[in-house]
Amino acid sequence: AQSVAQPxxxxxxxxxxxxxxxxxxxxxxxxxxFWYVQYPNRGLQFLLKYITGDNLxxxxxxxxxxxxxxxxxxxxxxxxxxxxxxxLYFCAVRDFSYNNNDMRFGAGTRLTVKP
Amino acid sequence: xxxxxxxxxxxxxxxxxxxxxxxxxISGHNSLFWYRQTMMRGLELLIYFNNNVPIDDSGMPEDRFxxxxxxxxxxxxxxxxxxxxxxxxxxxxxxxxxxxxTGELFFGEGSRLTVL
Numbered sequence: 001a002q003s004v005a006q007p008x009x010x011x012x013x014x015x016x017x018x019x020x021x022x023x024x025x026x027x028x029x030x031x032x033x034f035w036y037v038q039y040p041n042r043g044l045q046f047l048l049k050y051i052t053g054d055n056l057x058x059x060x061x062x063x064x065x066x067x068x069x070x071x072x073x074x075x076x077x078x079x080x081x082x083x084x085x086x087x088l089y090f091c092a093v094r095d096f097s098y099n100n101n102d103m104r105f106g107a108g109t110r111l112t113v114k115p
Numbered sequence: 116x117x118x119x120x121x122x123x124x125x126x127x128x129x130x131x132x133x134x135x136x137x138x139x140x141i142s143g144h145n146s147l148f149w150y151r152q153t154m155m156r157g158l159e160l161l162i163y164f165n166n167n168v169p170i171d172d173s174g175m176p177e178d179r180f181x182x183x184x185x186x187x188x189x190x191x192x193x194x195x196x197x198x199x200x201x202x203x204x205x206x207x208x209x210x211x212x213x214x215x216x217t218g219e220l221f222f223g224e225g226s227r228l229t230v231l
Binding site: 105106 | 119146148150157158160163165170171206208212218219220221222223224225
């Protein structure tokens, strides 16, 4: 079965600095990878996805993610963090090797951007 | 678009009572997912449907939990009887089946359940 791991519970960065939120994945077939963001008392919002093509994927709010097949990673990045980026971030994976289409999420990483 | 609509947004009940959570997926979406979010266990997939048919319910915690999708525009998640450990935020999400193999899920705002 597919799975993702987010090794960091918490990431703290200063406003204006670059940020990275890490994610590694495990699938038996081709990975379909996603990043979501959750603000307090809200549902999950889609940020970006990797299906195929360029390894660098650009998404909403200036976020991007780099797919690395050899390292089975899909880290989320942003060149310059904003205080408003503070939220809970989830990495997710879908694997269609066995005729299913469910989505599995990591444990989440809480990003705090300090002024 | 109205988005995925969940009700109630908040529910407080006493142990032993029946709880029913409701979800209306985005029109045209025929894959529907129920997730549970807790601090201890994170975001867990409970069950999902394709074209109103349950595909995988292996995440349903126990027989007290049941889910139905009687038509393409409505699903329920029922807990009977409820217990304090069921306290969590329950999310419903939907996606089009046509692009379900590549597409993202669209989430509702969640139903926060507190069982006293």
